[in-house]
Amino acid sequence: MKKLTNKEEEIMQVLWNLKKAFVKELVKELPNPKPHYNTISTTIRKMEDKGFVGHNAFGKTHQYYPLISKEEYLKMDMQKTITNYFDDSYKNVVSFFAKEEKISIEDLKEIIRLIENKN
16 A cells, blocks of 8 residues: 555544545645645545545535544554664664653653563
């Protein structure tokens, strides 16, 4: 499955929150400056072509809904990032955040507890 562009991800976030929406509802929920209706319509059709979005037709208008959950997309996107930037190593991911001081010792201990309790 292809990756979403930044603008597509922004639209997908709104769609995940709303569960289903017409283009006018998506435009209403997007941050200012509001994109043009036609821009969102074109973008969401591209998202549909990529397999992320489906629709129900109501006459000439379409109500869109996600075909992939936020969790599924996150898992796919994270795996791609880990593979491409961290040599497919979760240890390298945690080390990166530790070196950048973005994760505390308490956070690391909590991660260890989660791993230990999973078994």
